[in-house]
Amino acid sequence: MVRVIQQTIFIFLLILFLAALPSVIGVNPEEKTLTWDFSKLPQVYGDFIKEISQGSLGTYQLGYQEREISEDIGDNFNTSLLIMLVGVNIGVILSLLFGIFISRFRITRFVNTLLNLFATIPDFIIIILSLILAVKIYKMTGIRIISLRPDAGALNIWFPMVLVGIAPTLYLFKLVAVKYYQISGEDYIRTAVAKGMRLNYINFQHVFKNIEPFIIAELTKVVSLAIGNMFIIEYLLNVSGITKFIFLSSEIQPIAVGLFSMLLISLITYFSVRLVLYLFKRGFLYE
Amino acid sequence: MNKLFRINYSLYIGVIFVSFLFFLSIFGPYLAPHTLTETLETKYENGTIFAPPLEPFEAAEFPLGTDKWGYDISSMILYGIRHTIFISLAITLIKMMIGTIIGIYVGTWKRTPSWMESIENSWSYVPLFLILYFCFNSINFGNILETSTLIFTFIIVTSVISMPSIISSVRKKSTEISKSVFIEAARTLGASRHRIIWKHIFPQMKESLLVMFILEIVYVITIMGQLALMNIFIGGTIVRYDPLIYLSITKELSGLVGQARGNIYGTLHVLVIPLILLLFTTLSFSLLANGLKNRYQSNYQRTPWIKTGFEPKLMPKRKEYEKRNSWWKFTDEKLISVIFIFIFIGVAFYFYSITK
Numbered sequence: 001m002v003r004v005i006q007q008t009i010f011i012f013l014l015i016l017f018l019a020a021l022p023s024v025i026g027v028n029p030e031e032k033t034l035t036w037d038f039s040k041l042p043q044v045y046g047d048f049i050k051e052i053s054q055g056s057l058g059t060y061q062l063g064y065q066e067r068e069i070s071e072d073i074g075d076n077f078n079t080s081l082l083i084m085l086v087g088v089n090i091g092v093i094l095s096l097l098f099g100i101f102i103s104r105f106r107i108t109r110f111v112n113t114l115l116n117l118f119a120t121i122p123d124f125i126i127i128i129l130s131l132i133l134a135v136k137i138y139k140m141t142g143i144r145i146i147s148l149r150p151d152a153g154a155l156n157i158w159f160p161m162v163l164v165g166i167a168p169t170l171y172l173f174k175l176v177a178v179k180y181y182q183i184s185g186e187d188y189i190r191t192a193v194a195k196g197m198r199l200n201y202i203n204f205q206h207v208f209k210n211i212e213p214f215i216i217a218e219l220t221k222v223v224s225l226a227i228g229n230m231f232i233i234e235y236l237l238n239v240s241g242i243t244k245f246i247f248l249s250s251e252i253q254p255i256a257v258g259l260f261s262m263l264l265i266s267l268i269t270y271f272s273v274r275l276v277l278y279l280f281k282r283g284f285l286y287e
Numbered sequence: 288m289n290k291l292f293r294i295n296y297s298l299y300i301g302v303i304f305v306s307f308l309f310f311l312s313i314f315g316p317y318l319a320p321h322t323l324t325e326t327l328e329t330k331y332e333n334g335t336i337f338a339p340p341l342e343p344f345e346a347a348e349f350p351l352g353t354d355k356w357g358y359d360i361s362s363m364i365l366y367g368i369r370h371t372i373f374i375s376l377a378i379t380l381i382k383m384m385i386g387t388i389i390g391i392y393v394g395t396w397k398r399t400p401s402w403m404e405s406i407e408n409s410w411s412y413v414p415l416f417l418i419l420y421f422c423f424n425s426i427n428f429g430n431i432l433e434t435s436t437l438i439f440t441f442i443i444v445t446s447v448i449s450m451p452s453i454i455s456s457v458r459k460k461s462t463e464i465s466k467s468v469f470i471e472a473a474r475t476l477g478a479s480r481h482r483i484i485w486k487h488i489f490p491q492m493k494e495s496l497l498v499m500f501i502l503e504i505v506y507v508i509t510i511m512g513q514l515a516l517m518n519i520f521i522g523g524t525i526v527r528y529d530p531l532i533y534l535s536i537t538k539e540l541s542g543l544v545g546q547a548r549g550n551i552y553g554t555l556h557v558l559v560i561p562l563i564l565l566l567f568t569t570l571s572f573s574l575l576a577n578g579l580k581n582r583y584q585s586n587y588q589r590t591p592w593i594k595t596g597f598e599p600k601l602m603p604k605r606k607e608y609e610k611r612n613s614w615w616k617f618t619d620e621k622l623i624s625v626i627f628i629f630i631f632i633g634v635a636f637y638f639y640s641i642t643k
Contacts, residue, residue, distance in 0.1 A: 018417070032431060193592050224413070
C-alpha cells in the first residue's frame with residue numbers, strides 16, 4: 001500500500017514537472033546559451049492550482065481561438081480511450097494466442113517468423129510505411145482505407161487502433177515466446193508429459209499460469225509503449241484525441257490536463273487487460 | 288542441407304552490415320559526391336531535361352536523386368549518417384556503463400529501497416520521447432544555440448532519462464544471481480562485495496548485457512526518429528517561413544526522414560530513401576543482437592519437453608579447454624573488446640570533430 005501511494009506521488013510530481021518544463025527551459029539569444037529559469041516555477045504552479053481550485057480546467061489555444069478545455073475534453077478523451085482499449089487488448093490477446101496456444105503449428109510458425117521480423121523494425125518506421133502503403137493503395141485502386149479528417153468516423157479511427165496495437169503485440173510476443181521456451185524445459189512440464197496429459201491441457205494449465213505473472217509485470221511497459229505510439233499516431237493521422245492538448249500548446253494548463261487524462265487512460269487500459277486475463281482464467285483454467 | 292540451416296546467419300549478416308555502417312559513418316563525408324550546399328542546376332542534355340526533384344538512378348552525378356530544391360540526397364545521407372550512429376552509440380555507452388554499475392551494486396543489497404522501485408515504476412509509465420519533446424521544444428528551433436551544444440545536451444539528457452529502465456533490469460538480474468549457491472559459497476570463503484560483484488555476478492550477466500547494449504542502440508535511434516516526426520531534429524532545426532518548412536542542420540538520418548514527411552503525397556523517393564537507410568541501420572543492429580542471442584540461447588538453454596515452435600536450429604558452441612591458447616586465437620571476447628575499443632575511438636573522434 002505504501003508503495004502504491006509513493007508511486008502515485010512520484011507520477012504526480014513527474015507530470016507536473018514535465019508540464020512546467022517548457023516554461024523553465026529557454027535560450028538566451030545574446031549569449032547563445034541554455035538557461036534554466038526556476039524562478040518561474042512557483043508562479044506557474046500557483047496559477048495551475050488556482051485554476052483547478054476554481055473548478056475549471058482552464059483554456060487552450062486552437063488556432064487563434066481560445067477554448068475551454070472542459071468543453072472539448074470529453075469527446076477527445078473518449079476517442080483516445082477507445083483507441084487504446086481496443087489496440088492494447090487486441091495486442092495482448094494476439095500475442096498470447098500466437099505465442100503460446102497455436103505456436104506449434106506449421107502455418108503459425110510462418111506468422112511467428114513474420115512477427116519476429118516486424119519486431120526488429122522500430123514502431124515509428126512501421127507507422128510511416130503503413131501510411132505510405134495506404135496512400136499507394138488509394139492511388140492504385142481508388143479505395144479509401146484511411147481518412148485523415150477528424151470527422152470521418154470509423155475510417156478515421158480503425159487505422160489508429162491497428163497501429164496502436166502493433167507495438168504491444170510485437171513486444172509481448174517476443175517476451176511470451178522466450179518465456180514459453182524456457183518454461184517448457186522445466187521439470188513440471190516433464191511430469192505433465194509423463195502423466196500423459198494433452199499438449200493443449202499443458203499449455204493452459206501449466207504454461208499459461210506460469211507465464212501470466214511475467215505478462216502482468218510487463219503490462220505497465222506495454223501500456224506505456226502503446227501510449228508513446230499513440231502520441232505519434234494521433235499527431236500523424238490527425239485524430240482529435242487527448243494529445244491535441246499536449247502538442248498544440250506550451251502552457252502548463254493544457255499539458256498537465258492532457259497528461260493526467262493520459263494517466264487515467266492508461267490506468268483504465270491496464271485494468272481492462274487485467275480483467276480480460278482474469279476472465280480468461282475463470283473461463284478456461286481449472287483453479 | 289541441415290548444416291546450412293544451422294549457420295547463425297543473423298550474426299554474420301549483422302556483423303557485416305554493422306561494420307559497413309561504421310565505414311560509412313567514418314568515411315561518409317569523403318565519399319560524398321557533392322557538398323551540402325551544392326544544388327542541381329536545371330539543364331537540358333541530349334533531349335532530356337534534368338530538373339529537381341530528380342528521381343534516383345537517373346543521373347550519374349546524383350545517384351540517389353535530389354530533393355525538390357536540388358540538393359543531393361546521397362550526399363546528405365553520407366554527411367548525416369555519422370551523427371545518427373555516433374550519437375546513439377555515445378548515449379548507449381554512457382547509460383549502459385553507469386546503469387550497469389548502479390544496478391549491479393543495488394542488486395546485491397539485502398533489500399531494494401522502496402522509493403527506488405517506485406521511481407522506476409512511475410518512470411516507466413511516461414514515454415521517454417515525450418520528456419525530450421518538452422525539453423527541446425523551446426530550444427531546438429531557429430538555430431540560436433550551437434549545434435554541438437544541442438547534441439551534447441541531447442546526449443546527456445537522453446542518457447540520464449533512460450537510465451532508470453537499465454538500472455531496473457540490471458538490478459533484477461543481479462538480485463536473481465546473487466541468490467545462487469555459488470555466491471553464497473564465495474561469501475563463506477570471505478570474498479568481499481566488490482570481488483563477488485566483478486568476479487562472480489558480472490561474468491554471469493555479460494552476455495545479456497551485450498545483447499541489451501545493442502538493443503538499446505536501436506531504442507535510441509527509435510527515440511530520435513520519434514522526435515524527428517515532431518520536427519525536433521538532433522543538432523537543431525532550421526525553420527523557414529512562407530511556406531513553413533523545417534530542415535535538419537546535421538542531416539542526421541531520422542532528421543532527413545522527418546523533414547521529408549511532406550513528400551508522402553508526391554515525390555516519394557525523398558522520403559523513402561532516408562527511411563530505407565534508417566531501416567537498414569536499425570535492422571543491422573537488431574540482426575547482430577538477434578544473432579548473439581541465438582548463440583547464447585543455444586549454448587545455455589535447456590531442451591523443452593513439449594513442442595513449442597520456437598526451437599533454435601543452431602548447434603551449441605562449447606568452450607574447448609583442451610586446445611592450447613595461442614595469442615591470435617579468435618574468440619568472441621577478443622572480438623567484442625576490439626569492437627568496443629573501436630566504438631570508443633569512434634565516439635571520441637566524433638566529439639572532437641563536432642566541437643572543432
